[in-house]
Amino acid sequence: xxxxxxxxxxxxxxxxxxxxxxxxxxxxxxxxxxxxxxxxxxxxxxxxxxxxxxxxxxxxxxxxxxxxxxxxxxxxxxxxxxxxxxxxxxxxxxxxxxxxxxxxxxxxxxxxxxxxxxxxxxxxxxxxxxxxxxxxxxxxxxxxxxxxxxxxxxxxxxxxxxxxxxxxxxxxx
Numbered sequence: 001x002x003x004x005x006x007x008x009x010x011x012x013x014x015x016x017x018x019x020x021x022x023x024x025x026x027x028x029x030x031x032x033x034x035x036x037x038x039x040x041x042x043x044x045x046x047x048x049x050x051x052x053x054x055x056x057x058x059x060x061x062x063x064x065x066x067x068x069x070x071x072x073x074x075x076x077x078x079x080x081x082x083x084x085x086x087x088x089x090x091x092x093x094x095x096x097x098x099x100x101x102x103x104x105x106x107x108x109x110x111x112x113x114x115x116x117x118x119x120x121x122x123x124x125x126x127x128x129x130x131x132x133x134x135x136x137x138x139x140x141x142x143x144x145x146x147x148x149x150x151x152x153x154x155x156x157x158x159x160x161x162x163x164x165x166x167x168x169x170x171x172x173x
Contacts, residue, residue, distance in 0.1 A: 003145035004028040004170065005113040007104045010036035011133075014120025018042070021048070021117045027057040029088035031073075031108065032099045033121065034058075039065050046071040047154055049096070051073060059086055073107050099123070100138020101158075103149055106143075114150055117165050122156020137161075 004025045008018055022028065032040060032047040035054040035106055047058055052074035063069045075093035078084050091107040098105075101121040119152050123133045123140070140161060141148070152159040152165035163169075 001028045001066070001111075001112065002027055004115040004117065005045075005108045005111075006030045006117050006119055007033060007048075007101055007108070008037055008040065009033045009101050009120035011104065011122050011156070013121040013122060013127070013155045014040075016164055017119035021119050021165065024165060024167065025115075025117070028117070029113070031104050033104055035061075038062055039067070041065075041067060043068065044070060046073050046089070046107075048073040048091065048100050048107055050075060050093075050100045050103055052076045052087050054101075055086040073103070074105060094143065095099060096138045096142045097136055099133070099136040102136070102139045102143065102147075105147055109147070109150060115165075115170055116147075116151045118153040118158050118162075120150065120155075120167065121153060121158055123158050124156045135171075 004022050005065055006028045008030055029045045030042055032044040034049045035058055038058040047070055049163050054070045071088045072088040073089040073091050077090050123137050150163050153159040
């Protein structure tokens with residue numbers, strides 16, 4: 001396990017954010033966020049999703065793209081009928097929602113990471129379903145005391161709210 005975890009989100013700035021974060025930290029573990037990152041050619045440790053119904057599709061995309069095995073982390077193990085989702089790790093949902101990115105942060109903290117960098121998670125604009133990403137800000141605001149100091153962001157509102165990573169922050173114990 002590396003000291004730093006990068007959470008690779010689905011916003012259009014993700015590749016630029018990731019390149020800059022890797023330049024800053026060097027080697028890091030990486031987690032993807034949701035179905036939108038399932039075909040990204042990055043060696044994810046896991047993909048986290050608030051939509052466990054997408055787990056099978058995430059796994060198929062990774063396997064068909066010859067991108068290696070993936071661990072899928074979700075906040076539900078079964079649907080309303082008791083049918084199991086194709087997930088590997090249960091990570092409890094802690095309201096209010098901060099999108100799958102915040103679920104990834106909490107899972108990373110449970111795994112022992114103390115330096116987490118959000119890439120492609122600016123919480124600005126709309127997703128493909130027309131949902132305003134700003135609606136997820138309340139999750140980060142509501143859990144600020146739990147994540148402050150441990151989590152930084154490369155772009156957008158989350159960078160303004162949590163701060164940008166620096167070499168001093170990365171090197172600090």
